[in-house]
Amino acid sequence: xxxxxxxxxxxxxxxxxxxxxxxxxxxxxxxxxxxxxxxxxxxxxxxxxxxxxxxxxxxxxxxxxxxxxxxxxxxxxxxxxxxxxxxxxxxxxxxxxxxxxxxxxxxxxxxxxxxxxxxxxxxxxxxxxxxxxxxxxxxxxxxxxxxxxxxxxxxxxxxxxxxxxxxxxxxxxxxxxxxxxxxxxxxxxxxxxxxxxxxxxxxxxxxxxxxxxxxxxxxxxxxxxxxxxxxxxxxxxxxxxxxxxxxxxxxxxxxxxxxxxxxxxxxxxxxxxxxxxxxxxxxxxxxxxxxxxxxxxxxxxxxxxxxxxxxxxxxxxxxxxxxxxxxxxxxxxxxxxxxxxxxxxxxxxxxxxxxxxxxxxxxxxxxxxxxxxxxxxxxxxxxxxxxxxxxxxxxxxxxxxxxxxxxxxxxxxxxxxxxxxxxxxxxxxxxxxxxxxxxxxxxxxxxxxxxxxxxxxxxxxxxxx
Amino acid sequence: xxxxxxxxxxxxxxxxxxxxxxxxxxxxxxxxxxxxxxxxxxxxxxxxxxxxxxxxxxxxxxxxxxxxxxxxxxxxxxxxxxxxxxxxxxxxxxxxxxxxxxxxxxxxxxxxxxxxxxxxxxxxxxxxxxxxxxxxxxxxxxxxxxxxxxxxxxxxxxxxxxxxxxxxxxxxxxxxxxxxxxxxxxxxxxxxxxxxxxxxxxxxxxxxxxxxxxxxxxxxxxxxxxxxxxxxxxxxxxxxxxxxxxxxxxxxxxxxxxxxxxxxxxxxxxxxxxxxxxxxxxxxxxxxxxxxxxxxxxxxxxxxxxxxxxxxxxxxxxxxxxxxxxxxxxxxxxxxxxxxxxxxxxxxxxxxxxxxxxxxxxxxxxxxxxxxxxxxxxxxxxxxxxxxxxxxxxxxxxxxxxxxxxxxxxxxxxxxxxxxxxxxxxxxxxxxxxxxxxxxxxxxxxxxxxxxxxxxxxxxxxxxx
Numbered sequence: 001x002x003x004x005x006x007x008x009x010x011x012x013x014x015x016x017x018x019x020x021x022x023x024x025x026x027x028x029x030x031x032x033x034x035x036x037x038x039x040x041x042x043x044x045x046x047x048x049x050x051x052x053x054x055x056x057x058x059x060x061x062x063x064x065x066x067x068x069x070x071x072x073x074x075x076x077x078x079x080x081x082x083x084x085x086x087x088x089x090x091x092x093x094x095x096x097x098x099x100x101x102x103x104x105x106x107x108x109x110x111x112x113x114x115x116x117x118x119x120x121x122x123x124x125x126x127x128x129x130x131x132x133x134x135x136x137x138x139x140x141x142x143x144x145x146x147x148x149x150x151x152x153x154x155x156x157x158x159x160x161x162x163x164x165x166x167x168x169x170x171x172x173x174x175x176x177x178x179x180x181x182x183x184x185x186x187x188x189x190x191x192x193x194x195x196x197x198x199x200x201x202x203x204x205x206x207x208x209x210x211x212x213x214x215x216x217x218x219x220x221x222x223x224x225x226x227x228x229x230x231x232x233x234x235x236x237x238x239x240x241x242x243x244x245x246x247x248x249x250x251x252x253x254x255x256x257x258x259x260x261x262x263x264x265x266x267x268x269x270x271x272x273x274x275x276x277x278x279x280x281x282x283x284x285x286x287x288x289x290x291x292x293x294x295x296x297x298x299x300x301x302x303x304x305x306x307x308x309x310x311x312x313x314x315x316x317x318x319x320x321x322x323x324x325x326x327x328x329x330x331x332x333x334x335x336x337x338x339x340x341x342x343x344x345x346x347x348x349x350x351x352x353x354x355x356x357x358x359x360x361x362x363x364x365x366x367x368x369x370x371x372x373x374x375x376x377x378x379x380x381x382x383x384x385x386x387x388x389x390x391x392x393x394x395x396x397x398x399x400x401x402x403x404x405x406x407x408x409x410x411x412x413x414x415x416x417x418x419x420x421x422x423x424x425x426x427x428x429x430x431x432x433x434x435x436x437x438x439x440x441x442x443x444x445x446x447x448x449x450x451x452x453x454x455x456x457x458x459x460x461x462x463x464x465x
Numbered sequence: 466x467x468x469x470x471x472x473x474x475x476x477x478x479x480x481x482x483x484x485x486x487x488x489x490x491x492x493x494x495x496x497x498x499x500x501x502x503x504x505x506x507x508x509x510x511x512x513x514x515x516x517x518x519x520x521x522x523x524x525x526x527x528x529x530x531x532x533x534x535x536x537x538x539x540x541x542x543x544x545x546x547x548x549x550x551x552x553x554x555x556x557x558x559x560x561x562x563x564x565x566x567x568x569x570x571x572x573x574x575x576x577x578x579x580x581x582x583x584x585x586x587x588x589x590x591x592x593x594x595x596x597x598x599x600x601x602x603x604x605x606x607x608x609x610x611x612x613x614x615x616x617x618x619x620x621x622x623x624x625x626x627x628x629x630x631x632x633x634x635x636x637x638x639x640x641x642x643x644x645x646x647x648x649x650x651x652x653x654x655x656x657x658x659x660x661x662x663x664x665x666x667x668x669x670x671x672x673x674x675x676x677x678x679x680x681x682x683x684x685x686x687x688x689x690x691x692x693x694x695x696x697x698x699x700x701x702x703x704x705x706x707x708x709x710x711x712x713x714x715x716x717x718x719x720x721x722x723x724x725x726x727x728x729x730x731x732x733x734x735x736x737x738x739x740x741x742x743x744x745x746x747x748x749x750x751x752x753x754x755x756x757x758x759x760x761x762x763x764x765x766x767x768x769x770x771x772x773x774x775x776x777x778x779x780x781x782x783x784x785x786x787x788x789x790x791x792x793x794x795x796x797x798x799x800x801x802x803x804x805x806x807x808x809x810x811x812x813x814x815x816x817x818x819x820x821x822x823x824x825x826x827x828x829x830x831x832x833x834x835x836x837x838x839x840x841x842x843x844x845x846x847x848x849x850x851x852x853x854x855x856x857x858x859x860x861x862x863x864x865x866x867x868x869x870x871x872x873x874x875x876x877x878x879x880x881x882x883x884x885x886x887x888x889x890x891x892x893x894x895x896x897x898x899x900x901x902x903x904x905x906x907x908x909x910x911x912x913x914x915x916x917x918x919x920x921x922x923x924x925x926x927x928x929x930x
Contacts (some may be wrong), residue, residue, distance in 0.1 A: 022578060022581075022582075024578070024581055025527075025528055025577075025578065026532050026534075026535055026577055027528060027530055027532060027565065030530060031528070032525065032526070032527050032528065032578055033525060033526035033527075034523075034525060035523030035524055035525060035593070038524050038525060038526050039524070041526075042524075058499075058500030059500055059503050059504070059507075060497065060498060060499060060500060060503060061497070061498035061503050061506075062490075062497050062613065063490055063492060063495035063496070063497065063619075064529070064567075065492055065495060065551075067491050067492060069491075070491055078622050082557070082558070083557040083558060084551045084556075084557055085556070085557065086555070086556050086565070087553065087554065087555040087556070088550065088551045088552065088553055088554075088567070089553075089554045089555060090551070090552040090554060091549075091550070091551050091552070091602035092547070092549055092550065092602050092604075093547070093548060100492065102529075102553070109490075112490075112491055113489070113497055114523075116487075116489055117487075117749070133529065135559050137556035141558075150528050150529065150530070179672070228755065234706070387835065395863075398846040415817075431746060444486035452628075
């Protein structure tokens, strides 16, 4: 199956062949995480957790159900979500007095509690996060990790005394995102969404947008400034030093399992998945190549190498199953293990091992004495190469155009006066979405692609997932 | 608040004062895990995960929703659960074609997939587990961790070629449980439940029963032999070596957040929670005792001690907040931190530290040179003392009686002929539940407490949660 020609089929097939998840569960869009996939996802969660713990966020765990009354408190928010929530109307054999819904995101679950937790300025900032599943009744075609109805989800929620402190939090969130993007090898653009496409209830949204090999953009997450929009609805106030009661300013930061979809789509090739070493459950697989008369010695040697690498903190395993080495090679290639270590009678005789890098299929022979140092160096260089490769792809995927008729697959950069009407015109003519403008800001030399007035900045337009 | 006199109030109060969870969430019986409590619970999960990984179980993660049709396949199972499930009937603004339910346990979610995953004897044994939330619409009064509607839950599910292999799995599960019980310091009885009280759909159930300070028994988990009851309903078959198609034999093992309730109830005292060192997020808290003129040196010294302990793998922290030391002492006592390390000007001068053990409030002064060795030894001895103390309580709580009129709080051991009618009579006369008989079996010298015929074994009866 060729990635270039039949991307959708290729994507489904490599996920299935790598045994990352099973989508035959009897509810469409709700998939089963099988052990290998769950190990990858929870490794990714681990990096998120480490970043959030480092920045003094407390991990919480809220109920999945929200009462209808709490859900309805913020008008914009409910408008954005009500068409896609699952409703619990009965328990046991009886109807419920109050309908409950499965969280589509946790603002409406958390904020009634924030109302209780925050009393004074000494309670601020309040920085919390959780890693849970959220639920959205998608009506469009589902696609593994990218458009599902049960979504593995990270969300942080913070409360601050002032708008400025909330702004600082947005910056911290973006620094965390930079670090995670490098770890997962999924480069992204910090896109300030146009007002008409911001998160329901937000003052503004910085989207975490990446580019898929299909030339379509994918939003893997979002960082949102809420100002006091929600704190007014949920009455979350604090008493400041002078005794005055003020509404808090809030931010959120969300990331979904789409990130794993991104890893697979961006790095995979026709042989299967390619995992960045940092998130690979197995970083190097040792395959003994048995030969008549020396099977036992070769297996023992492979196990020695394994102990040596494990002892140095490399995640390795020996594949000692009774099947042909060739079948093992293919299986671990499909699963995206970054390094293969072959160990047969030649290697045993010469005191060497043969290393094969999954992403480049480059092969080399190194002496056993250098093994751990070489493996560690290679894992680092593979991690970097995957990041660089994907960053180049993203940069190449952004093209500046001067006429909307030239819009093509990928991300199209155009001059924009900043007016909403011109933004909509960009979307109508190109049949694409305006992702927004760069969060860090940029000058654009030239005119608005629609009205011809001087451009204030550049807008970015692309087809999206 | 006295634990002995007002257990229920005491229990709620120590949980609240330790900030383990917040039960003010607007759905009764669905509580919010706050950071300290979630850290304890996920540490406990970590030990479960390590045991299951060690015994070659793969961690999976299934959707929370189950279609009504799958749920209804095993007749006994649905009968046991249908009165307590939450039903999703609508999505967005429309009714669903097929009603969905929130899993009360995951048999009916997993087994349609096991049907697809198992083809031949080479696929067996299939050993999987997950750590998730399950949902039960409890109509009795809710109680934190003990009777809740959203339950943090571990469940393993295994499939085997034969009944005997499933029996071996039951034994492995019980060995795992022995190890976990020691880690959590919650001793238990392996109770083979009477037939009329086994898990819905099981061939037999071994309950994990502990004794609460109220004299009531609590089932913290269950280990179940399903035989082919579910595999017949879900058509889970394998082809054996001779080409014959056979139904698999299944087992499950479940544990809930009740275990944490047990830790709190069994070990806590009038000062608050007492955590076993293995599950304590902070094992030793260092409290500097500042004195005028030497605040900075004392704080620097406390931080040195912290680095020293952290470097040796002890989970420590320095409480450097600007509040009185006494307030800190009380707070960490409420939170159940096993060891307090006081460091003031005397200690600095003498090159010592003062250690206070939370469970005994024993105080001693040791030289700084011995600190890490002493702390490690103390944590080990505290862990053992808590286990021994609770084991003694459990043993003392079991009394053999010869007349049902003598049944009292605690666990009552009586002679039993094994007939169901006599079992029900025990329950009726004592107004207690028959927990069952010892899984390991035992002889009972004497007669059935009801019918007077020779007793086959002993039955255990108690009030239960």
